[in-house]
Amino acid sequence: MIGEKEPGGISAAGLEVSGLTKHYGAHAAIQQIGFRLERGALLTLLGPSGCGKTTLLRAIGGFVAADAGRILVEGQDIGALPPERRPTATVFQGYALFPHMSVAANVAYGLKMQRIPRAEIAGRVRDALAAVQLSAMAERMPSQLSGGQQQRVALARCLVVRPRILLLDEPFSALDRNLREEMQVELRKLQQRLGITTVVVTHDQQEAFILSDWVAVMNAGRLHQFDRPAGVYDAPATRFVASFTGMTNLLEGQAEGQEFVVPGIGRFPLPAAAPPGSLLGLRPGALRLVEPGDPAACAVGEVGFVAMTGAEALCEIACPGGALQVAVPRRPGAPVTGARVGVALAEPSQAVVLAA
Amino acid sequence: MKRNLVALPAMVVLAVLAGAYGSFFATGLLRQVPGTASVAGPLSLDNYLRFLAGGGQVPVFLDTFGFAVLLTLITALIGYPLAYFIARTESRFLRVFFLAVLVATFLSGSVTRAYGWMVILGNRGLLNSLLLNAGLIEQPFRILYRQLGVGIALVHFLLPFFVLTVVGGIRNVPRALEEASRDLGCGPARTFMRVTLPLSLPAVAEGMALSLALALSAFLFPLMLGGGRVRLVANYIYDQIFVAFDIPFAAVVSAGFLVCSCAALLVMAGLQRLLLRRFATGGLT
Amino acid sequence: MAEFIMGRRHLLGASGGLLAAPSLARAQARDITIQIWGTTWTSSVRTVAQRFEAATGIKVNAVTQATSGEGLVRLQSMRAAPTIDVWFTTASVAERAKTDAQLFLPLPMAAISNAAQIEAGARASHWLGVYFYQLGIVWRTDQVREPIASWQDLWAPRFAQKLGVPTMNSYQARMLLVAATLNGGGIANVEPGFEALKRLKPNVVTWYSSDTTARQALAQGELAVLVAPPAALKRVTDAGVQARMISPPPSPMMYDSMMLVNTPKREAAARFIDFCLSKDMQDVIAQGQGMGPVHPGASTLPEIAATLPKPEDRVSYDDDIINANIGAWNERFSREVAS
The missing domain is CATH 3.40.190.10 (Periplasmic binding protein-like II)
Incomplete structure (x- = not known):
């Protein structure tokens, strides 16, 4: 298992998955997935579409029957239970609010199923709506709400049944950018306040880093890395994790002493405790441009392409053995296409050596 | 302006239809020349008054509406589970197979089908032979030449119309809603009752309105399978024209029946609108 | 037809x-x-x-x-x-x-x-x-052992649920007129005819308006006896069914x-x-x-x-009277007999 940690201590983890596998015909949607998540933590399942993250979430929720493996919630194996008997609640992509019921009735739905007394239901629904700041909307129909409001109803509908595990499938993908960031923060605060073990599916690394205690990076049905967000960013465990999280310079070469030599490009200083490996990973932001003759220059090339990305500009530097991507601050005197420049490493600790 | 041009063909068709109806209904103002098949003036409302006074058609109208409503309900009861199965089965093969069977019933002509029912439902037919051989009955059970046989043939005729309408309605209920219900602690049966069924009710109402309209206008199956005992409004009108040759009164009965049928369908349409407002799936995925 | x-x-x-x-x-x-x-x-x-x-x-x-x-x-x-x-x-x-x-x-x-x-x-x-x-009586000899000799036989209990009889508009009310004539009425007094047809109900499987389907039903064995013209005899015997026909008096000619x-x-x-x-x-x-x-x-x-009736048994009913009344007779028949 790659990057497996022990976050749960001795007591049962909030969620523990082991050996989870699901095939659709010959195609393996998820293979041998395993991790432990401590109670109250938020995990995001991060990966491109088709990587198996949604299948994994649906397996936890009970909508996909796994071929093999176990799912334990606070020590209890829930793998054989139908969805309605699992201690999980899901915020579906698109929210899946019941269109023929009011906001209050949507939120009360799960409680009615538990045959909770009417008076108690009313109180809990009121509290849940207050928690998502929708008290005024209780009698509206879902179609009368904005996307953000609908999402909060979906959240309230889950929280009100007090699940052990909260599952969210791409919860913010239907929202526009500003609202998305606002809702991400809101969800994170609410989740921390309630201390509920949560799993979120996303394809957006930014979202994963903002929300998470833990990130599980997946590709092609496999779990590549289970780590803290900083660990994923700073020390990608595989070439896939590196490139998926924006490490665009992946250079083949070999270490020679304290330097990593990339044929046709140059020599890069390595951090002190670099592991052995034949691949050097450098984020564009870990590089800077210098004069071609600067002693710090690790490589020399020609500016081929400049793109504005906001506060920074992304430059592509053509070297004889390949291109390097370098992010530079935008200020007067920025490089122009065709100029000869040197490329230096901003900070040796930001260089990552990968096995392959 | 462009829109008007596009609507033109539809307007022409409507105008021709309305004109045809209009001339037929105007015939109701004339009267039959006794002993002949001819109609003549002067214009009078006598036939309309005779109709309103209950010119023999009232029991036929009541029978027809009662029978049509009964058939519609039976069709819905049989058709809904079938539609649900087709809409929700995981097996593509089964879905295509059932749809193909339903569509195939559309393709067989009514006369062919009526003869088919005679072979199946007769006292010496397949069904009775089966039941006799299985020892379930000792005497052939009379199905053909009475209302039961006509009803079976008509339900079979109505089913594809109902099912194909409702399959769409059920498929439009997002799976995610059923999953959300399960997720919130509701078992499959209660999920069906609380989510799937209510949200497919507008389609059910539409399918029932279609079935009702078709059942009300049934003619051939009562004639061929009813043994002379099942006489619906269409058969009554047919008799007025082709036996009594009283075309003016037939026109009046037709007009009256059209009004009654439209009223019934308007009620169904109103019900559907009500259900749609209450159980709309639109706007949400 | x-x-x-x-x-x-x-x-x-x-x-x-x-x-x-x-x-x-x-x-x-x-x-x-x-x-x-x-x-x-x-x-x-x-x-x-x-x-x-x-x-x-x-x-x-x-x-x-x-x-x-x-x-x-x-x-x-x-x-x-x-x-x-x-x-x-x-x-x-x-x-x-x-x-x-x-x-x-x-x-x-x-x-x-x-x-x-x-x-x-x-x-x-x-x-x-x-x-x-003429309108006569055709029967399957495999289902009817004792030959039929008269119209009155049709009312016999042995023919319970065995008959196919033309409805009012098939053969222009001839069945009603035969039934009336047999029971003391006639074209001017069809009342006894309606009463007789009502008594016939237990024996009738189908009041038919399509003689093609009626012949089919006889050929399939759904009916044992069919009130029909001689063409029916020809069609069912052509289809390989053993059948006989009798044209008892009054034998309405058309x-x-x-x-x-x-x-x-x-x-x-x-x-x-x-x-x-x-x-x-x-x-x-x-x-x-x-x-x-x-x-x-x-x-x-x-x-x-061989089925054609003897000249003295033949009757023909007045079409003008039939035409003037068939609409009303048909309504009454539908209401009182066929329903």
């Missing part, structure tokens, strides 16, 4: 023929169109038409009708410009139809030389019988007839009517239909001839 198969192809052919010859001189008509029951066409008149075309060069197109009544209403709907030149219809409906002087022509007897040859009852101002038949429609092709149409009444064609028609020829020199099949 009734079948529920519309001859759409025939109809198209007919209208095509009309378009092709809009105003050709009467004598030069290249084709005519007849309106006829489908079975009658296929079982004999088509052959006659082929012989007619061979003899005269005039092609005969056919448009089929389910019933005489349907045929009449269709003709009336095209009264301004009929596309049908000769209409085959039950004589009683012909009596009703002939009042429509715009649509139907008196027959030019001078041009129809064979008309003088046929039996007198088959000859009227506006129609000429093409064959005759004609199916031909009428001349008011069209420009009337001369060719009259030639065709004449052709149908020739001795040879009468043989073809009577034998093909399993009915009686109207030409005294012609003969039908021996087994059909």
Whole structure:
């Protein structure tokens, strides 16, 4: 298992998955997935579409029957239970609010199923709506709400049944950018306040880093890395994790002493405790441009392409053995296409050596 | 302006239809020349008054509406589970197979089908032979030449119309809603009752309105399978024209029946609108 | 007679023929169109038409009708410009139809030389019988052991759920009139007839309006006994069923007839009517239909001839009275007997 940690201590983890596998015909949607998540933590399942993250979430929720493996919630194996008997609640992509019921009735739905007394239901629904700041909307129909409001109803509908595990499938993908960031923060605060073990599916690394205690990076049905967000960013465990999280310079070469030599490009200083490996990973932001003759220059090339990305500009530097991507601050005197420049490493600790 | 041009063909068709109806209904103002098949003036409302006074058609109208409503309900009861199965089965093969069977019933002509029912439902037919051989009955059970046989043939005729309408309605209920219900602690049966069924009710109402309209206008199956005992409004009108040759009164009965049928369908349409407002799936995925 | 198969192809052919010859001189008509029951066409008149075309060069197109009544209403709907030149219809409906002087022509007897040859009852101002038949009783000998001897036998308990009986509009109320006559009434007093039909209900499987389907039911064994004309005997024995027929008194006699429609092709149409009444064609028609020829020199099949009633048993009911009352009788029948 790659990057497996022990976050749960001795007591049962909030969620523990082991050996989870699901095939659709010959195609393996998820293979041998395993991790432990401590109670109250938020995990995001991060990966491109088709990587198996949604299948994994649906397996936890009970909508996909796994071929093999176990799912334990606070020590209890829930793998054989139908969805309605699992201690999980899901915020579906698109929210899946019941269109023929009011906001209050949507939120009360799960409680009615538990045959909770009417008076108690009313109180809990009121509290849940207050928690998502929708008290005024209780009698509206879902179609009368904005996307953000609908999402909060979906959240309230889950929280009100007090699940052990909260599952969210791409919860913010239907929202526009500003609202998305606002809702991400809101969800994170609410989740921390309630201390509920949560799993979120996303394809957006930014979202994963903002929300998470833990990130599980997946590709092609496999779990590549289970780590803290900083660990994923700073020390990608595989070439896939590196490139998926924006490490665009992946250079083949070999270490020679304290330097990593990339044929046709140059020599890069390595951090002190670099592991052995034949691949050097450098984020564009870990590089800077210098004069071609600067002693710090690790490589020399020609500016081929400049793109504005906001506060920074992304430059592509053509070297004889390949291109390097370098992010530079935008200020007067920025490089122009065709100029000869040197490329230096901003900070040796930001260089990552990968096995392959 | 462009829109008007596009609507033109539809307007022409409507105008021709309305004109045809209009001339037929105007015939109701004339009267039959006794002993002949001819109609003549002067214009009078006598036939309309005779109709309103209950010119023999009232029991036929009541029978027809009662029978049509009964058939519609039976069709819905049989058709809904079938539609649900087709809409929700995981097996593509089964879905295509059932749809193909339903569509195939559309393709067989009514006369062919009526003869088919005679072979199946007769006292010496397949069904009775089966039941006799299985020892379930000792005497052939009379199905053909009475209302039961006509009803079976008509339900079979109505089913594809109902099912194909409702399959769409059920498929439009997002799976995610059923999953959300399960997720919130509701078992499959209660999920069906609380989510799937209510949200497919507008389609059910539409399918029932279609079935009702078709059942009300049934003619051939009562004639061929009813043994002379099942006489619906269409058969009554047919008799007025082709036996009594009283075309003016037939026109009046037709007009009256059209009004009654439209009223019934308007009620169904109103019900559907009500259900749609209450159980709309639109706007949400 | 009734079948529920519309001859759409025939109809198209007919209208095509009309378009092709809009105003050709009467004598030069290249084709005519007849309106006829489908079975009658296929079982004999088509052959006659082929012989007619061979003899005269005039092609005969056919448009089929389910019933005489349907045929009449269709003709009336095209009264301004009929596309049908000769209409085959039950004589009683012909009596009703002939009042429509715009649509139907008196027959030019001078041009129809064979008309003088046929039996007198088959000859009227506006129609000429093409064959005759009686309403009798046909039964399957495998299901009915003891032969039927009289109409009254039909009421016997041994025929419970065994009978197919024509409804009011099939054979123009003849069953009602027979039942009335047997029970002391008649055409002027049908009350005993209705009472008798009500008593017949337990024995009746189907009150039929389509004799094609009724024959089918007899052939399949759904019925053991059918009240029908001799054609039914021919059809079911042709289908391999062992059957017999009796024509007990009163034996109502009927004609199916031909009428001349008011069209420009009337001369060719009259030639065709004449052709149908020739001795040879009468043989073809009577034998093909399993009915009686109207030409005294012609003969039908021996087994059909054997069913024809003795002259003293024959009755014919007044079509004018039937036509005046059949609408009301049909309503009463539907309400009191068939329901």
